[in-house]
Amino acid sequence: MANIMIRQNPAGGLVFYLPKRDLEADIQSLEFDTPEKWGGELKLENGGSYYVDPIPKPERLPISVRARRLGAAED
Amino acid sequence: MSALTREETDALIAEVLEVYPDKAKKDRAKHLMVNDKTLESSKKCITSNRKSLPGVMTMRGCAYAGSKGVVWGPIKDIISISHGPIGCGQYARAGRRNYYVGTTGVDSFCEINFTSDFQEKDIVFGGDKKLAKMINEIEALFPLNKGISVQSECPIGLIGDDIEAVSKKATTELGKPVVPVRCEGFRGVSQSLGHHIANDSVRDYILSNRDGQPFEKTPYDVAILGDYNIGGDAWASRILLEEMGLRVVAQWSGDGTLAEMENTPNVKLNLLHCYRSMNYISRHMEEKYGIPWLEYNFFGPTKIKESLRKIAGFFDDKIKEGAERVIAKYTPMMEAVIAKYRPRLEGKKVMLYVGGLRPRHVVGAYEDLGMEVIGTGYEFAHNDDYDRTIKDMGDATLIYDDVTGYEFEQFVEKMKPDLIGSGIKEKYVFHKMGVPFRQLHSWDYSGPYHGTDGFAIFARDMDMTLNNPCWSKMTPPWLKKPEPEIEKIAA
Numbered sequence: 001m002a003n004i005m006i007r008q009n010p011a012g013g014l015v016f017y018l019p020k021r022d023l024e025a026d027i028q029s030l031e032f033d034t035p036e037k038w039g040g041e042l043k044l045e046n047g048g049s050y051y052v053d054p055i056p057k058p059e060r061l062p063i064s065v066r067a068r069r070l071g072a073a074e075d
Numbered sequence: 076m077s078a079l080t081r082e083e084t085d086a087l088i089a090e091v092l093e094v095y096p097d098k099a100k101k102d103r104a105k106h107l108m109v110n111d112k113t114l115e116s117s118k119k120c121i122t123s124n125r126k127s128l129p130g131v132m133t134m135r136g137c138a139y140a141g142s143k144g145v146v147w148g149p150i151k152d153i154i155s156i157s158h159g160p161i162g163c164g165q166y167a168r169a170g171r172r173n174y175y176v177g178t179t180g181v182d183s184f185c186e187i188n189f190t191s192d193f194q195e196k197d198i199v200f201g202g203d204k205k206l207a208k209m210i211n212e213i214e215a216l217f218p219l220n221k222g223i224s225v226q227s228e229c230p231i232g233l234i235g236d237d238i239e240a241v242s243k244k245a246t247t248e249l250g251k252p253v254v255p256v257r258c259e260g261f262r263g264v265s266q267s268l269g270h271h272i273a274n275d276s277v278r279d280y281i282l283s284n285r286d287g288q289p290f291e292k293t294p295y296d297v298a299i300l301g302d303y304n305i306g307g308d309a310w311a312s313r314i315l316l317e318e319m320g321l322r323v324v325a326q327w328s329g330d331g332t333l334a335e336m337e338n339t340p341n342v343k344l345n346l347l348h349c350y351r352s353m354n355y356i357s358r359h360m361e362e363k364y365g366i367p368w369l370e371y372n373f374f375g376p377t378k379i380k381e382s383l384r385k386i387a388g389f390f391d392d393k394i395k396e397g398a399e400r401v402i403a404k405y406t407p408m409m410e411a412v413i414a415k416y417r418p419r420l421e422g423k424k425v426m427l428y429v430g431g432l433r434p435r436h437v438v439g440a441y442e443d444l445g446m447e448v449i450g451t452g453y454e455f456a457h458n459d460d461y462d463r464t465i466k467d468m469g470d471a472t473l474i475y476d477d478v479t480g481y482e483f484e485q486f487v488e489k490m491k492p493d494l495i496g497s498g499i500k501e502k503y504v505f506h507k508m509g510v511p512f513r514q515l516h517s518w519d520y521s522g523p524y525h526g527t528d529g530f531a532i533f534a535r536d537m538d539m540t541l542n543n544p545c546w547s548k549m550t551p552p553w554l555k556k557p558e559p560e561i562e563k564i565a566a
Contacts, residue, residue, distance in 0.1 A: 022457035
């Protein structure tokens with residue numbers, strides 16, 4: 001489990017940030033994206049994927065959440 | 076154009092790595108790359124933020140350097156105690172030339188070395204008592220300090236002193252923030268983790284101190300983050316921002332104060348110059364206070380123009396108009412600088428090896444002067460820095476991460492740059508090799524280099540170094556060909 005931050009980039013897409021490793025990557029897809037249920041599996045542009053427990057859609061980004069690593073992007 | 080092609084650069088890397096044993100070669104190869112502008116992410120071609128290889132010469136610093144030297148040190152009304160043996164504080168004292176306005180020793184303390192001067196008995200019996208006594212002494216001798224930070228040196232972590240408890244007690248006693256910073260030098264692989272630790276301690280002990288207190292806001296409040304006022308850099312940047320109609324509430328941390336930092340949560344926009352050392356706190360403020368942040372670059376007229384317009388994009392027409400006015404005002408001055416120095420510098424090749432933001436930020440300034448950056452590298456960058464670098468650098472240029480002394484010398488010998496910009500540890504090596512050199516960590520005792528005022532100084536300094544007559548005198552007298560007789564008669 002790792003703390004991650006999800007923020008919006010100027011283009012409107014979501015950006016994933018892992019402070020511990022200074023890893024910044026665009027989020028390609030989010031499993032659940034409805035007002036009641038938001039989160040699930042995140043697919044990153046670098047090939048990695050993480051899982052965030054679904055929560056109601058946050059009113060404001062960025063938000064820090066706990067995430068579980070599903071597939072590593074590198075090393 | 077004499078820059079190398081992609082194949083030649085690849086061959087150069089292979090050639091330079093040839094002397095290493097297999098294991099070291101494999102490791103170092105990952106830290107060197109040939110730039111390819113089409114790449115989106117640096118991940119596949121360069122590895123960064125890894126432990127330096129034992130046995131090679133690295134130019135990196137330590138976590139204490141990142142915290143005390145970079146982030147905490149320049150805050151002028153906070154006293155930063157170098158807690159531990161005396162050397163770390165003494166040799167890091169005032170070396171970075173973070174200018175400030177104030178009376179040193181009365182209300183400003185950057186240039187003074189405060190240290191607990193650990194002796195053997197402090198290691199054996201612990202230094203907490205000494206620290207508590209020291210804080211009281213500081214308070215008696217320097218009553219105008221606004222706060223104290225305790226910057227741990229290696230032994231503090233090794234012997235397990237509880238600086239948090241001492242600081243907490245002192246905070247209640249003094250009624251001022253006393254911040255314990257766990258930035259022991261052995262943490263992390265370079266000074267980069269020190270920046271992160273320092274940012275986290277600012278977040279935990281300083282940032283929200285004034286939440287809920289009244290503050291007179293304007294819609295044009297901004298904060299300058301990650302500008303350490305080296306040689307007056309932050310002042311040169313501030314002029315431009317204020318002229319376009321913005322109100323600069325805080326400077327982090329060059330010429331900054333505790334009050335400015337505590338008031339930062341009230342601003343509309345955080346302007347981030349050094350991404351590496353202050354992105355952590357910017358991200359935190361974005362999440363907690365909803366303040367957007369923006370990376371900008373005030374090196375060289377092209378980038379200044381771009382940045383001013385980008386900053387103005389966050390505000391209304393008044394500021395947008397202000398930005399255009401500022402650009403129009405300084406364009407003739409910038410053109411004059413370029414007209415004067417470009418003919419003398421055109422086509423010269425530069426190699427850089429610095430830390431933080433400079434390896435990519437100054438590229439624009441060199442390009443404005445008609446110079447070409449053929450190689451660049453960071454001491455302690457992470458992959459997000461390289462992602463940004465790839466776009467700023469020319470295709471097929473050499474990029475090196477945590478370059479070793481040997482590799483850097485070899486690269487210079489083979490690529491033959493006309494100018495090198497790096498730190499003091501490299502300076503005299505290259506002077507002896509006969510290559511013009513600028514020390515780009517503290518602007519070689521010159522500066523400022525930021526902003527329009529800074530660009531004029533930057534151009535002058537580059538010309539002064541490159542076209543210095545001393546470089547033609549590198550041949551020793553006994554190797555010189557005898558001078559023609561005629562000249563002697565004329566003299």
